[in-house]
Amino acid sequence: MVRLFILLAAVQLVLFVLALISCLSAARVRNAPRLVWVLVILLIPLLGPLAYFLWGRPLPAPEEGTVPRRRRAPSAPDDDPDFLRSVDTEQSRREREALAQWEKELENGEPDKPQGSA
Structure with a gap:
């Protein structure tokens, strides 16, 4: 003790x-x-x-030529709200394009044909 x-x-x-x-x-x-x-x-x-x-x-004073960082960067992509927002908008854009393509095919009355077949 x-x-x-x-x-x-x-x-x-x-x-x-x-x-x-x-x-x-x-x-x-x-x-x-x-x-x-x-x-x-x-x-x-x-x-x-x-x-x-x-x-x-x-x-400590910031070093010359550096920008002081106030916000910590996310440790993983799924923690970054900006990344999740961009993934969501990119995925939504792809889904809208696919939906528009399917609607166009339905209007023309053409079923999905595999590529390479005549």
Whole structure:
């Protein structure tokens, strides 16, 4: 049990040091002034550094020449509504063309003939 306590104390100390260094060296922080984040890190053990890393740490700046992506791409085609819409419209178009062909054949009174027969 003592070993676990020592391990957790070491983790808390590492988080404390990393959060304090990150907060003081960052050009700007999010959601609160820098002084508030320093006080939160110093006065609230374990939760203060975790809160800073979750809500106070600045977002990385987008690299030059890249477009920031805000929307995640679907992992599979059937998760993509645009893909499903295009498949549906393409399939509907094919079905409409087949139906029009069948109606034309019915009007002419010609049954379906296999190709190659005279």
